[in-house]
């Protein structure tokens with residue numbers, strides 16, 4: 375059996391595959407996405423593929439993968455893979471849910487607090503020697519305590535964000551495609567429509583998996599529904615937010631601030647217009663980036679590929 379790994383990952387992660395006598399080939403670059411031609415060439419011989427959210431696994435790649443039986447995406451999101459096409463071809467697609475929930479909820483809160491309290495602007499004022507004498511309304515932001523947090527997409531990460539928010543004394547509203555009444559009771563949170571969550575919340579967190587139907591689910595119409603004091607956070611996928619509309623809303627102070635860990639096109643250049651705004655916080659897609667979480671994601675993806683290739687059930691297939 376042959377396995378292709380689309381990015382350099384620690385050798386120790388590959389040991390379970392090598393112990394089974396599988397032949398593992400790896401694109402040996404950490405910071406360069408595997409070129410399309412290289413991916414096509416290698417996938418044509420592979421039984422298993424370990425890939426990243428930066429690899430577009432579309433029909434052409436799946437067609438080239440004549441022997442391909444399993445794809446282990448090292449991410450919870452799998453919008454980089456044409457899952458329907460894979461299913462038609464009997465190729466099992468797996469992802470890495472659960473293991474990154476807490477780390478991603480932490481990052482969501484990191485952005486939420488930073489955007490609420492003008493972290494980047496304040497720290498720049500200090501570092502650039504522009505810190506004037508303490509005054510009453512200097513560098514003031516928004517309270518979390520007693521505010522309303524609106525969660526769009528109540529999955530595992532949404533629930534983990536709720537638990538953190540309750541520790542900060544926030545009230546929680548949520549919108550989800552399907553209402554989750556048992557979780558409402560358990561977590562003491564309230565369901566409302568998408569529009570009402572936008573209108574009533576002081577903080578809105580996007581935590582839905584991306585699909586083309588949800589492209590730009592937050593555009594100028596939705597931003598106009600939000601409070602002037604509201605903060606928007608996105609730690610899901612960049613395509614959910616229309617960045618031009620967000621830029622205009624932030625510049626014209628239609629909302630208070632925003633924090634993004636994900637962008638429509640990644641990596642973003644330093645000239646991205648949003649980066650010039652003082653009411654904007656940015657992170658470079660590091661939602662799950664703790665050593666422990668990323669290694670656990672790697673191990674889970676390897677286990678999924680291994681299981682399928684030895685004829686067992688994968689631990690976390692994207693469909694059951």
Ligand code: DGY
Nearest residue numbers: 449450451474661662
């Ligand atoms: C994912 O897993 O989908 C994140 O975006 C990266 O951890």
